[in-house]
Amino acid sequence: MDDLLMKIIIPVLGFGKSGGYRVLSNLSNYLIKNGCSVTFVAPEYSPEPYYPTSARVISVASRFENIKILRVVFAALSIFSQILKFDEGCVIANHNLTSFIVVVLPRRFRKYYYVQAYEVNLVSGLFSKFLAYLSYFLPLRKIVNSEKILPERVKNIVGCVPAGIDFNVFYESSEVFSKSKTIRIGCIGRKERYKGTFEIIEAFSEIAKKYDAILQVAIYLPKCDFNANDKIVYRPITNDTELSDFYKSNDIIVATGLIEYGAFHYPCAEGMAVGRLVISNYSPLTDRLDAVNPQLRLERVNKKSIVEALDFAINMNSSKQLEEIAINNSIIRQYSWNCVGLQFLDIISES
Structure with a gap:
């Protein structure tokens, strides 16, 4: 053998x-x-x-x-x-x-x-x-x-x-945020329709009407005609270090897609690893069995569900944010x- x-x-x-x-x-x-x-x-x-x-x-x-x-x-x-x-x-x-x-x-x-x-x-x-x-x-x-x-x-x-996950690159640097300041929301954009980038941008256009927020999109930014286009920022990525820095430059990571619910998803895992709030319908986040902040773990993905999750995350106080990050950290270590x-x-x- x-x-x-x-x-x-x-x-x-x-x-x-x-x-x-x-x-x-x-x-x-x-x-x-x-x-x-x-x-x-x-x-x-x-x-x-x-x-x-x-x-x-x-x-x-x-x-x-x-x-x-x-x-x-x-x-x-x-x-x-x-x-x-x-x-x-x-x-x-x-x-x-x-x-x-x-x-x-x-x-x-x-x-x-x-x-x-x-x-x-x-x-x-x-x-x-x-x-x-x-x-x-x-x-x-x-x-x-x-x-x-x-x-x-x-x-x-x-x-x-x-x-x-390479924890030498995607290491935790937990930060809490306040909705009294600009909320930085991040996602990894993809060209493929089933990756769900359009739904994230569509949801952000609603959130931007209610909160002072920006959406940072890495890798690929599709052409969208929404009223929040002036609040959407494209971030090119050429290596894993830049990718890790991108995650850390945000307060909330939206890592959703339209297929393979519950499967392993790198943006979800990497967002958890760097200590940011993550909204996802994928593993490792969906592996959690606890009852803490289930609103961030989506069972369906569409504009409405993402808007509701973002609204919930934006209104989490600092202790709730730190609790969520700590639980995610305990899960992600096994990866x-x-x-x-x-x-x-x-x-x-x-x-």
């Missing part, structure tokens, strides 16, 4: 900037520090890993650069052929397409599928949705980042490992990369 743990292979069809790739990089760094060798196998057209990793990256041949379907098929075949050169190992898929590569590997490999999103909701086209759905029923050992992420009928789930990495290593060692 120890020999198997020493050799981990992760096929990817290209590195990107999304949170899933951050997880892969940080998990690989933890596994390497704990005696494993980790190798990513990616097509040569892929950019370098955006998130730093000490893992080895093997680039394989790719063809048909201008024909997406053929490019992906050829890349998958090249990745498959490269993995066959390993004598053995633990191979981990992280995407519905790479799961089909992993499932057809010989039995000398231990095969896992780390599911970080229900991709049926994220892809377009009936065929793509069918492939994503089918991938969850492949005979692979599945590790999920949230117990709520997959339909109940999906079997062979061997563990739940959420994403982790350190050491804790998360150990959970992952235990699962692939034992299952």
